Amino acid sequence: MxxxxxxxxxxxxxxxxxxxxxxxxxxxxxxxxxxxxxxxxxxxxxxxxxxxxxxxxxxxxxxxxxxxxxxxxxxxxxxxxxxxxxxELCEPVTLYDEILRNPICETRAAGYMQQLLSALAHCHRYGVVHRDVKPENVFLDSRGKVKLGDFGSADWLLGEMGTTSGVVGTPYYVAPEVVMGREYGEKVDVWSAGVVLYTMLAGIPPFYGETAAEIFEAVLRANLRFPTRIFRSVSPAAKDLLRKMICRDVSRRLSAEQALRHPWILGGGETTSMD
Missing domain, CATH: 3.30.200.20 (Phosphorylase Kinase; domain 1)
Structure with a gap:
């Protein structure tokens, strides 16, 4: 010591x-x-x-x-x-603990996601990618405010394209381009945040398997589904944001800044139509 x-x-x-x-x-x-x-x-x-x-x-x-x-x-x-x-001392409560209790309603999920995206946008402006965004690393203070922590897997984004490499992260939340061993940029965090949002609303992650290899296979397929029995009451706007964050095509995936401007986030998770 x-x-x-x-x-x-x-x-x-x-x-x-x-x-x-x-x-x-x-x-x-x-x-x-x-x-x-x-x-x-x-x-x-x-x-x-x-x-x-x-x-x-x-x-x-x-x-x-x-x-x-x-x-x-x-x-x-x-x-x-x-x-x-x-x-900073946060309460020993994480978003993972909240999800374990019950799926989170849209208005509360939108509040948590707005704060998480704000933290990620701040990281990305400084050329830092977190690389391990998951509910266990999202802490909640005594007032319920989101605090992103555990930067042990973070890295600098280098070069003109702002990229890094290395298979880092947690299987359920890792982006396909990481699994494929390619160079990747800040949008891997947005994919992970999208998986966090899905898990908040559904109580389960969108891609799963019995082993890490099976989870990675599901991530690579990126077959995003919204089972009716789970998503019956989830708004079209929330599903639209999920599709744009958990998007296999990196060029079409939103950045953290763009996700912050999505109608569902701006509306605080109110169940409005996307028409």
Missing amino acids: CEALKNNYQLCEEIGRGRFGTISRCFSPSSNNFFACKVIDKSLLTDPLDRECLQNEAKFMTLLSPHPNIVQIYDVYENDAFLSIVM
């Missing part, structure tokens, strides 16, 4: 655990506020790519802060053994 961290913060109870370390609640006597502290054990980082991703996480969060819908970073401490990131 870094001595400078101990000098400035009091570590409290553990509130989360990952492959490389723990997340604890911590208290700052100087500000009289609580924060979250992610402590990464460097001895567990045997893969150079893992080490690079976790180093980049702090850089990306610093670059993108402050934004009302991105988890804010406050301090970074590092020594030979540990990397510690002090960040």
Whole structure:
């Protein structure tokens, strides 16, 4: 543990655990506020790519802060053994927890999606692609505000076309061009956000299988369906947005900025006709 961290913060109870370390609640006597502290054990980082991703996480969060819908970073401490990131403390509730309770109504889903798209548009303006947008990485604060977190898989968009590469992400939410091993751009995040929206409204993801390979096959087919028994009460406007976000043709897929201007988002999820 870094001595400078101990000098400035009091570590409290553990509130989360990952492959490389723990997340604890911590208290700052100087500000009289609580924060979250992610402590990464460097001895567990045997893969150079893992080490690079976790180093980049702090850089990306610093670059993108402050934004009302991105988890804010406050301090970074590092020594030979540990990397510690002090960040905004969100409630231990994610969008995944909300979805598990019940499918989410359109007005609430539109509010969540507007905030998530705002966070992604902010990332993309800075040339950053998140690459692991999923309900588990969308935190909800005590007021129900969306906070996009976990930038461990994020990357820079490089070159004139603004692209990167690498098979990164979570099978249910990953875009087809990622699975195919091609270079790809910021719109992989929009695909993933579209899958999040579908899952909010339906309670299940649009593409699934028994194994990761089967899920990837379903993603590559990109056969987007709206089963009547599940989508009977979902508006045409919501389905229209889903088709334009979960679109296999990248050139026709909306950007985050374009999705923010879609009538369903602008109307707050009100069930209006698309005619």
